[in-house]
Amino acid sequence: MPDNQSPELFGQTPWQTVGPFFHYGLPWKGGADLVGQSDLGARPELFPAAHYLLEQSRPRSKPPGDIIELRGIVYDGEGAPVPDAMLEIWQADSAGVYAAETEDAFLGFGRAATQQDGSYRFRTIRPGAVPGPGNSRQAPHIAISVFARGVLKRLVTRAYFTAAPENEHDPILARVPEARRPTLMASPQDGIWHFDIALQGPNETVFFDI
């Protein structure tokens, strides 16, 4: 049998699920708090404290821009909450610049495990608009990866901000059938942006092939 070292098999390493037991290996305390110091994002109650080897949350300076909360629940195809999912976000800063281009204190990356009720929560800032293909501009958005037991390869989606004027001309939203666009819209309620994710079913979230 050929294996990892066989030249004739050279190519992309395949995706595999994170499985159900990733909590002591991936989501660290503070991973979901991009703007302050809290333990948001981790599930340390799922393993003994002596085995917490992940990063500890540290103080962060507040980046410019409006602090927001992004919250939601991950659902499966029967509408049951998914208690063992993990989300990652990637976003620009409030000026529309990604951290990879700057030495900015705002890193733009976050990670959160879902809770027993399927919920997740990020504290971040509202991103600015960013360049799009050609001369277009993309509306403010947060890119999201979803991982879970039963998810063989990460699912990619985006959270846009309901009523943002830039949404109308966003080149990515333009590729989504109008009837499904609402699944990509975070909606504001009491100062919190709500963004549920349905992995499957009638209100299935739009996922992107990147």
Place this chain on the structure above:
Amino acid sequence: MAHPPPITALAPQGAPLAFLREDPGQPRSLHPEYRSTVLRSPSQAPIRIPHTITELTGPTNWQALMGASLADLTTQHAAAPIGQRILVSGFVQDEDRRPVPNTVIEIWQANAAGRYIHVRDQWDAPLDPNFTGAGRVITDADGAYQFVSIRPGAYPWGNHLNAWRPAHIHLSLLGPAFATRLVTQMYFPDDPLIEIDPIANACALPYRQRMVARFDIGLTRPNWALGYRFDIVLRGRDATPFEDRAHA
């Protein structure tokens, strides 16, 4: 209001204009033999989008995010863990064989008895107080990485009657951009459970075998640890990123 960044900022300097797409070795989301995919895989096809600055960038300051490297999983507690000590070594590169330097690999695995240090794992196998099974390494300028661990055991799971996962190590990579994210599992050679494992076999042959490490006597350290080679290949650059090619 802040000035919008110039369009030239579309891709960071030296970054590709697009990455290659999934190759045929990648699994489909729905693989009914792996039962948990049945209710957790989207029923609608994903919508193909061009790679924008969002997909072409990614976090690079991994240490500020995740902390210092933890490359030896056998020295994290009071004593050495029980099990066969192993050394896993390889290169992270892209499909054009360019090294991927300075990228983080996060590692997690079961102990030698096949038990995870996790409250949801309650099968009848012992925990090892000296083994957590979590670590991370960073690739060097050549894309090389190496870590020390113990060989994980196989374990039963509820997918079907008498289902056993082959021994495996979970590996998670960010790569240079949002588009290059990868989570995979490394398997061991000559493990009879690979043939009958629904998760490994979500990747069709021969591609499944890309995840099977090779034992290497040259890497093996006398009187200390068995060596396994495992190279990881992330997406390459798309030389002709005409975003509408597929929609023409």
